[in-house]
Amino acid sequence: MEKTRKRDTSLDIIKTIAIMGVPLIHAAAVGFYGYPMGSSEWFTSVFWGNILRSAVPLFLMVTGALFFNPEKEFTGKTIYSKYILRIVASLIVWASLYEVFNIALEYKVGNVTDIFDAARMSFGNVVLFKHHFHLYYLQIVIIVYALIPIVRVFTFHATQKQMKYAILVWVAFTVIYPFLRHFAPLDRLEGIPTQYEINMTYGAIGYSLLGYYIKKYGINKNFSWCYLIGLAVTIGGTIIMCMGTGELSELFYSVVSPGVFLMALGVFAFVMNRKSLAEGNIFTKISKASFCIYLVHDFFNIIFAYLGFDAMYAHPVISVPVLVIVNFVLSYVVYLILSKIPVVNKYLI
Numbered sequence: 001m002e003k004t005r006k007r008d009t010s011l012d013i014i015k016t017i018a019i020m021g022v023p024l025i026h027a028a029a030v031g032f033y034g035y036p037m038g039s040s041e042w043f044t045s046v047f048w049g050n051i052l053r054s055a056v057p058l059f060l061m062v063t064g065a066l067f068f069n070p071e072k073e074f075t076g077k078t079i080y081s082k083y084i085l086r087i088v089a090s091l092i093v094w095a096s097l098y099e100v101f102n103i104a105l106e107y108k109v110g111n112v113t114d115i116f117d118a119a120r121m122s123f124g125n126v127v128l129f130k131h132h133f134h135l136y137y138l139q140i141v142i143i144v145y146a147l148i149p150i151v152r153v154f155t156f157h158a159t160q161k162q163m164k165y166a167i168l169v170w171v172a173f174t175v176i177y178p179f180l181r182h183f184a185p186l187d188r189l190e191g192i193p194t195q196y197e198i199n200m201t202y203g204a205i206g207y208s209l210l211g212y213y214i215k216k217y218g219i220n221k222n223f224s225w226c227y228l229i230g231l232a233v234t235i236g237g238t239i240i241m242c243m244g245t246g247e248l249s250e251l252f253y254s255v256v257s258p259g260v261f262l263m264a265l266g267v268f269a270f271v272m273n274r275k276s277l278a279e280g281n282i283f284t285k286i287s288k289a290s291f292c293i294y295l296v297h298d299f300f301n302i303i304f305a306y307l308g309f310d311a312m313y314a315h316p317v318i319s320v321p322v323l324v325i326v327n328f329v330l331s332y333v334v335y336l337i338l339s340k341i342p343v344v345n346k347y348l349i
Contacts, residue, residue, distance in 0.1 A: 011062050011215075012287035013271050018059050019290035020328065021052025023297045026134065027323040030311040037242055044316040050234045053253050054264035056137055059290075060144065060204050061211025061268055067148050068155045068212035076149045084145045089347045091131065091138040094295050098132035099125055101299060105306060134298055140204050147205050155212060163213050167206065174203035175261045182251060200256050207264065214268055221273040227266025234259030292335040292349035293328065300327045 031045030067074060099122035106112040125131065129139060155163065178197040180186050198206075237252035237259060252259055304310050304323060311319045339345045 007284065008065075008215075009283055010271050011065055012283040014058050014062055014268060015287040015290050016283045017052065017267060017271075018055040018062075019286065019293050020324070021055030021058075022134070022294055023301070023324045023327045023331070024052050024320070025049055025055065026298060026301055027311050027320050027327070028316065030305070031316045031320070033248065034312050035316075037246070037248070041312075041316055043239070045311065045320070046235060046238055048316060048320045050238065050253055051231065053234055053260050054230070054267060056255050057207045057260060057264035058267060059137070060207035061214070061264060063141075063144060064205075064208025064211035065215035067145075068152055068208070069215075070156055074148060074152065079145055079148055084142060086347050087138055087141050087145065090291075090295065090349070091135060091142075092126060093348055095126050095131040095135055096122075098135075098299075099123075101302070105302065132298065134294070137294070140201050143201055144204050144208060147202075148208075151205060151209065155209070160217055163209070167210055167213060170198070170203065170206035170209065171261070174198040174200075174206050175256050175258055178256065179251070179258055200254070203256055210265070211268065214272060219269045219272060221269065223269035224266050224273065226262040227270065230259045230262025230264075230266060232259075233262065286332075289332055289335040289339075292338060293331040295349065296334050297327055297331045300330050 028045045028049030031041055032049055035041040035045060066072070103112060103115065103118045103122060106118070107115065112118045131139070154166070158166070173196055177186075178199075181189070181194075181197065234253050234257065238249065241249040241251060251257065254260065301310075301323075304327070309323070311323060313319055314322075335349065338349050
């Protein structure tokens with residue numbers, strides 16, 4: 001029988017930080033792509049878009065801290081019938097809702113004349129996993145959950161050194177090697193070595209393993225500085241790369257880039273070493289709402305853009321935080337409403 005345990009509010013804080021990062025990243029992206037490169041608005045957008053760039057890795061690390069816990073029992077049947085089923089149901093339903101919303105909006109502005117043809121294309125998008133851009137996270141989580149029963153066997157029996165070695169291998173072939181392959185001389189490699197890297201989808205399980213390792217064995221508080229180092233690498237690298245080539249580049253802020261990895265490590269280390277932060281239940285409430293907020297927040301971004309209320313309505317130093325706060329509040333209200341609806345609150349949020 002599973003033991004009754006006190007909820008770990010530290011993980012709720014991390015999820016709160018992560019879910020605040022999601023609307024922040026998406027609000028700032030408008031300025032990153034819309035303002036002239038090198039302008040003060042563009043630099044500000046780069047800053048806002050990267051200070052919480054580790055949102056997705058943090059979610060994955062919390063997943064590992066929870067699901068690899070040996071005190072909790074997760075059979076393969078439970079993983080599929082409860083967790084993967086919920087993710088798949090949410091993915092299909094919300095992908096469909098975004099398609100319907102897009103058709104309605106495009107019809108209103110006159111870009112859609114044949115509703116049935118648009119509906120047929122949207123149905124194909126849902127079936128073929130051509131979903132609304134931010135739903136990629138759910139597509140990744142399906143694989144992460146499917147691998148949990150296998151990885152749990154490893155975490156149950158591995159020593160600390162073996163687990164540390166596994167994490168180092170993961171960092172080498174998911175974070176460092178794929179990044180360096182964009183630069184000389186590794187960009188000229190051919191043959192089998194080009195296949196050494198682990199792609200982001202399967203590499204996501206490494207973040208989960210890292211989260212569990214830190215939760216189980218702890219981490220020195222000095223690792224908190226990794227956040228500032230990672231932030232400097234991410235922002236500095238993005239600016240240098242873009243200004244140097246004259247083209248926008250996402251290389252330095254991908255989910256498995258070195259800078260984002262360091263930022264995630266730093267945030268996790270900071271929170272886990274400051275238990276005094278985990279007081280009160282506001283973080284628990286936001287944590288419970290985080291999945292719903294993730295799913296619905298971009299509806300508001302689309303509406304804001306339609307109304308001309310996006311990051312470019314004013315200088316991003318003001319517009320971005322205002323947009324994020326308004327979006328977050330509205331998304332949380334939606335959560336409060338949907339959480340009262342049976343079936344929806346169990347499978348779709």
